[in-house]
Amino acid sequence: MEIERDTFWNISSDAQIVFYILAGMSIIAFLYGFYRRYRLWNKGQREKVEWKHVKDNIGYFFQFAIRQTKVQKDRMPGVMHKLVAYGFIVLFIGTVLVFIDEDFKIPILQGGFYLVYELVLDLFGIAFLVGLAGFLLIRGGNFRKRLLRGKMDYLFLILLFVIGVGGYIAEGIRLSETKVDYAHWSPVGYVLSLLFNESRVFKGDTYLFWWLTHSILAFILIAITPFTKLFHLFTAPLNLLLSPVKRSGDFQVESAMKDGTQRRRNVSHIYDFTNLQLLSTDACTECGRCDHVCPANLSGKDLAPRNIVMKIRDNMQENGPISSFISAEELKQCTSCGACVEACPVSINHIDLILSMRRGALPDKLLNPHAGEAMVNLEQDENIWGAPWSEREDWAKGLNIPVLRDTENPRKEA
Known part of the structure; x- marks a missing residue:
């Protein structure tokens, strides 16, 4: 049996057209949102990007964005953030490879490489879901008082979680129906395929529904990203490199x-x-x-x-x-x-x-007016009242305070 990825298994040509239309719309929405913010940034004073800063910042980028040293100081959320971040990046790279394989007709998802590809994506997908579940637990349990708890914060996490689960469901149905010999290289999908064997909900006839639902939710995520705080996925690396x-x-x-x-x-x-x-x-x-x-x-x-x-x-x-x-x-x-x-x-x-x-x-x-006046007086007259030098000693009149020039031995007095 030839080992290769069948990206559009059991998907009609009409459904594929709908898929590409929705994909194009989501990308246009993303690009518009990015350009919208980029235009606002450039309404500010145009600061020159110092390439020496970019060079210096590569180390900071590796430390803060890749190793995430500041995030991991808060142990539990730090671990969850790493699982989500690394899982998301690997799944994104996997999606790009599918795009290259299917749309550019460059056959890279074949043979041994495809088997390793399936294993890696399944494992990092689990890490992604575990991290999201941890974040939902932290927010729901109010374990970090400093976090904002708006409805959108929960909806983002739920949307990402449902997209991840949807990908596994589609994979499980496909493996259950095709019964390929190398299904065990996708451990999560393989286990689900065994559970789906006698299912009426998760089968070949419903595959289009699950596949399209997963795709539409992913496109919604792409489209809304520049309009939400999820935009930090792109602006945070830019800030780390340029500023x-x-x-x-x-x-x-x-x-x-x-x-x-x-x-x-x-x-x-x-x-x-x-x-x-x-x-x-x-x-x-x-x-x-x-x-x-x-x-x-x-x-x-x-x-x-x-x-x-x-x-x-x-x-x-x-x-x-x-x-x-x-x-x-x-x-x-x-x-x-x-x-x-x-x-x-x-x-x-x-x-x-x-x-x-x-x-x-x-x-x-x-500063209040009196404080500002005092600072000006201190600068000009070396006293906070603004008194002239000729009156500098007036405060001591009648107090019989000895001064150096009135003594017989100034050196001794000093």
């Missing part, structure tokens, strides 16, 4: 622009941010690790670094004033300790964002 990764306390006051000039980061409106700063806000996973380590947030103050990033991201459609959605109190409460930057798994620099807004958006509100 300079700075350690705590390393704050960038000026940016190198595309026209060769240096521009001070003073942000009073959304599009005063640089394009790379705006990109970084779209990389946010909303995990809340920054809030969890922020001393201002932990002490009950208004500042929440995650909210700062999300407010910038969600108000990017118009060049509105920063003061319309971020309060002066939030910006004043930041201590610039950099704990949020160290905790962020996708290298968002909250401090750069906050200090840029401090310098440009709310300078008059950051």
Whole structure:
């Protein structure tokens, strides 16, 4: 028996046409969503991409995106995230190989390679589902208080889980009907095929329904990704590679622009941010690790670094004033300790964002009038009251305080 993949087994030509139409529509929706955000990033100040930063960032990319060292500090969610991430990547690569094999007519899914391909995808598919189940348990059991718990957060996880299960169901039916000798190389599909032998629901006649359902859900996922926080799957790697990764306390006051000039980061409106700063806000996973380590947030103050990033991201459609959605109190409460930057798994620099807004958006509100006047007096007259030098000693009149020039032995007095 020839060992090869029959991608469209038991699928009519009409169903294949529907499949490709839906695939094209989902890809168009994805590209439109990506371009929509890309256009908004470029409405910001055009910061030059420093290739030396990209070169330096390769190490950070391997550390944070591949090894996921920051994520794994939180052990249970870290393990689940790795299972989902690695499973998703392997399944995506497997889908690309199917596309090359079927549509470019390059016969790569044959023989021994195809057997290993089936085994690897089955095992990583299980890892993917275990990770998703773990995330649902963590969220449902409220084991991580910092996590946001909107309906969409659960729907994303359920959608991914159903897509994964649907793939196994389609595989199980196909193996049950074809009874190929190498079915055991797909361990999960093989076990399901044995269970489906006498089933009325999972059989060849219903294969089209299960296969098409699995495909449609996958296309829905592709189409909605740029419009949801799932977009971080693409923007987080971009941010890690393009934006300079700075350690705590390393704050960038000026940016190198595309026209060769240096521009001070003073942000009073959304599009005063640089394009790379705006990109970084779209990389946010909303995990809340920054809030969890922020001393201002932990002490009950208004500042929440995650909210700062999300407010910038969600108000990017118009060049509105920063003061319309971020309060002066939030910006004043930041201590610039950099704990949020160290905790962020996708290298968002909250401090750069906050200090840029401090310098440009709310300078008059950051200090009360008396404090501002005191600082000016201190700079000009070296005292906070603004008193002239000629009156410097007036405060001591009538107090009989000895001074050096009134003593007989100034050296001894000193």
